Amino acid sequence: MKRVDGRANDELRPASISLGYQAFAEGSALIELGRTRVLCAVSVEEKVPRFLKGEGIGWVTAEYAMLPRSTLTRTPRGISPERIAGRNQEIQRLIGRSLRAVTDLVALGERTLTVDCDVLQADGGTRTAAITGGYVALFVALHNLKKQGTLASVPLNGVVAATSVGIMGREELLDLCYEEDYRAAVDFNVVMTDKGEFVELQGTAEGAPFSKETIDALLALAEKGIKQLFKIQKAALAELD
Numbered sequence: 297m298k299r300v301d302g303r304a305n306d307e308l309r310p311a312s313i314s315l316g317y318q319a320f321a322e323g324s325a326l327i328e329l330g331r332t333r334v335l336c337a338v339s340v341e342e343k344v345p346r347f348l349k350g351e352g353i354g355w356v357t358a359e360y361a362m363l364p365r366s367t368l369t370r371t372p373r374g375i376s377p378e379r380i381a382g383r384n385q386e387i388q389r390l391i392g393r394s395l396r397a398v399t400d401l402v403a404l405g406e407r408t409l410t411v412d413c414d415v416l417q418a419d420g421g422t423r424t425a426a427i428t429g430g431y432v433a434l435f436v437a438l439h440n441l442k443k444q445g446t447l448a449s450v451p452l453n454g455v456v457a458a459t460s461v462g463i464m465g466r467e468e469l470l471d472l473c474y475e476e477d478y479r480a481a482v483d484f485n486v487v488m489t490d491k492g493e494f495v496e497l498q499g500t501a502e503g504a505p506f507s508k509e510t511i512d513a514l515l516a517l518a519e520k521g522i523k524q525l526f527k528i529q530k531a532a533l534a535e536l537d
Contacts (some may be wrong), residue, residue, distance in 0.1 A: 300475050301330070308459070308471045308521050309421075313432050313532035323437030324408075325532065327429030330473055333421035336429040338437035341408045353505060354404030354435065358391035360384050360426060362415040387423045388413070394427045394456050394487045395434055397495045403451035409437060420474035424458035424485055428525050431456050432532055439536055455490040457525040461514045463506075468513055470521045482506050486518035490526055 303309065318324040321337035324431050361384060364370045391413060408499030411434055413426035434452075442449045460472045462483035471483055477483055481503050487495040499511065 299469065301332060305467055306470050306517060306520060308524055309473065311431070311525065311528050312470060313429055315432070315436060315532055315535055321437075323433045323435070324414075324438055325432040327425050327432070327437065329425045329428075329471070330423055331417060332421050332425050332473075333416040333430050333457070334422060334425045335412075335414045336417055336426065336433040337412045337414075338433045339341065339410045339412070340437060340441065341410070342406075344406050344408050345359045347535040349405070352406065353401040354399075354403075354406060355401065355408045356395045356399050356411070357408065358395065358411040358413060358426075358430060360388040360391060360413045360415075360423070362418060362422070366418045371443045373528065390423060390485075390487075390498075391426050391430055392505055394458065394495050394534050395430055397433070397487075398452055398454040398456045398489055399434070400451035400453050403447070403449065404438075405447070409434060410477060420472050420477045421460050421481045424460050424487075428529065430530050436535055436536065454523075455526055456487060456495060457522050457529060458485060458487040459518055459521040459525060460485050461521070463510070463514070468517055470517050482510065482514070484511075485515050486515065488522045488523065490524060491514060492519070 311329045314326045317326040317335055318337050322340045323338040325336050327334050348355055362371050364373060411430045413430055415422045438450045442450055462469050462472050462480035464476055464480050482501050484499040486497055
């Protein structure tokens with residue numbers, strides 16, 4: 297089976313990460329993965345949520361949204377927290393969990409870093425792109441806090457990235473674009489650290505159930521793609537002074 301964009305089954309879409317996309321954010325990065333583009337920007341506040349006050353630890357959280365014309369038809373803007381779509385809530389919680397998994401919240405101190413992930417253009421894999429790009433933006437923000445003398449070191453104890461995998465027909469595919477994701481019989485979102493540990497697995501059968509052997513094969517394929525994403529993250533961060 298030939299993929300819609302001509303890629304090999306185990307091939308990522310063309311990927312790049314650009315630093316400093318927003319001048320006023322403490323850290324920012326634009327990740328491009330095929331036709332999917334997500335802008336990740338970090339804001340730092342010298343306070344923590346109420347449930348953490350006085351605990352001596354910090355917090356990393358995320359917000360996620362899609363611009364109205366990031367998709368083929370217009371998506372209405374969310375105009376109040378009460379109207380945030382359930383999908384957006386689920387994704388931003390996933391992004392936050394993924395980034396906290398590699399953050400030393402004690403070393404961060406009582407401050408909050410909010411990672412805003414805005415989808416400029418969507419062609420599948422927006423949540424995994426947001427995690428991969430969000431990590432880079434978070435690193436930049438923490439690097440800048442260290443340069444300013446606010447932090448003694450960059451309080452990260454690992455790298456995190458994410459990708460999607462799935463089955464279409466009988467083919468196992470890495471990094472699904474929208475058309476593939478829409479038609480997939482099985483699809484997974486996989487979040488991993490550079491230690492080879494899993495942060496989160498989201499897997500669904502759209503029709504017939506799948507076997508443990510299928511899971512193992514898809515996770516191995518995801519790991520191959522995520523290792524490539526680690527290299528792209530590292531190359532982007534090499535630009536920091």
